[in-house]
Amino acid sequence: MKRRNFIAQFSMAIIAAKVVPGYFSDVVSKMNPLPRWRGFNLLDFFSPDPSHRAQHTTDEHLKWMRDWGFDFIRLPIAYPYYLQIDRTKPITPEDVYHINQQAIAEIVRLVDKANQYGLHVSINLHRAPGYCINAGFHEPFNLWKDKAAQEAFYFHWQMWARQFRDKSAQQVSFDLINEPAMRENMNDQHSPATAVSGVLYRKILKGAAEVIWKENPKRIIIADGNNVGNDVIPELEDLHVAQSCRGYYPHAISHYKAPWANKDPEHMPVPVWPGQIGNQYFDRHSLEKYYQPWIQLAQKGIGVHCGECGCWHKTPHDVFLRWFHDVLDILTAAGIGYALWNFIGDFGVLNSGRTDVVYENWYGYQLDRKLLNLLMKF
Template sequence: MKIKNVIPRWKGFNLTNMFLFHLAKDFDEEDFKWISEWGFNFVRIPLCYRLWIEDDNVYKIKEEILEKIDKVVAWGQKYNIHVSLNFHRAPGYCVNNEFTEKFNLWRDESALDAFCFHWGIFAKRYKRVSSKYLSFNLVNEPLHPSPEVMTREDHNRVIRRTVEYIRNIDSERLIIIDGISYGNSPLPELSDLNVVQSCRGYLPMGLTHYKANWVGGENWPEPKWPGAWHYGEIWDREKLGRHYDEWAKLIGMGVGVHCGEAGAYKFTPHKVVIAWLRDLLEILKERDIGFALWNFKGPFGILDSDRSDVEYEDWYGHKLDREMLKLLQEY
């Protein structure tokens, strides 16, 4: 059976409690309760492998951290939410630069061995959990191919070997792979793997990452929509739609596609965010692509985003962006 016929159009959020390599906060069951009650069916959990290793030894595992993830998987089943576990920091690679890896996932066999080992832990641990409720999103946002760090061939080799490794343990596990170029470019050469491919909803960057210091957005022009800046180009809905037409071609090949992250940073004017987000959601729905907002709580999200131009609603001690929530619920 082709993947596109077995995945629903997932809609939900990224829960970022385990995002930073030095932080392993407990997750909140109430998040799953609210997400379910609001009509969503998906959460993506960005994980960092360094949280569950000891003494910088990639093969020495701290069970107490994995037990936090066990709770997330169980809550997904309790609230009828699909949980996607993602290695945001994998052995040898992370899109963020807050920590320097000692090896390169794309080039070093020792890193790939460790990568497979860690996914093997989860494959064994959750073998009895149906793919209706759980998927493995192998590695967050592989970079743009370059001769220095990672070629397309390097990436394909890593993904193929890891998929084979997982399926030798659990042949039924649903697997998701992010596109290359930070999740923005599809991978038709991997269409035979029977995996879902994941795109991003961060274009144009001048709108979604305005004043974001980790990408140099402090000096970008204040965004508008349509007409937002993206590295010398001006984007509108038509251009945005053409971008996702490339991902829709995968669906025509029988490959499932999901937008694993989407959203705009807190400094983009709220009215601009809402106008752009509506166009994005319509474009994704037209192409039968689900979405997950980055994030649920935080500067891109619907709770506690700390925007200065939103009239928040109090929600059990949190600040709720009701207008954005209603928009997401429409799609």
């Protein structure tokens, strides 16, 4: 009887796996130690200047996320947002230590509010002392080269660790550096970006992890993939930190005509899925090959999450949805969660500005119902 019951239950699991996305990975294999968090990036503190804050997340927004079945937000922060500095002048090394407690309180209020709606919050330094993938900002030092920048980086993470010391692992995690890459010119967003030395990345991550775990040894720490989030970091595998991939491959689809990501955005080939884009052919097999190292990392028992994914609003909507279905399906089968960039805005489910979508009026917002339905499916 026991054997028959097991076979029956296992067969039901196999059937459910075909019906419910992610069921098999979540119920049978449990290979990814991180929860399969699903949600959005919120850009309230994305601008380095509080006067340019473009988004104010409300209780209503958080309630919609919860009611739609999501449980996660990633909070990408530009560290100058919470500095007390003269913003008419370039930031100096001394400025990096001048913390504006009022701005810190703003961030804490949003985290507390999100937790009240059952949403996990991943705090991310999108622009960290000495580094930002977007470049175009004046930085007084280089995180990958200057000890002073590294010390400032540790200072900021120690501050956040103390601020959220009493938050549980279910409430808050720390995503330390957004999309690390080596860039000689921090002020030129189109200057070549290459992988950081794995040994160097380990050194900096380890230093930050030590000050964080001193405040709360249970804090979940996430390291974005090397080479702008694309590559698994073998050098970190023994540090008990999770790693974060990206859902932007290929960029010819996800960043079609995006001016910050392409030197000649207006002359990019129109994306298709599956099919030939320029001189390359892309299909589901291409995606599976791209994500295989991340799936293998999760199989080793190292947490994996996709911290950013989606398409800028110039990509044809039908191409976007077909491609994104395959991305989410592959991640879900491996038990890997995701966070769409973003909630409201060019990549989002609300007010994306796409010209080829029939929007639904949602309490005054323009809702991309097809995209939302796709996300809810996974």
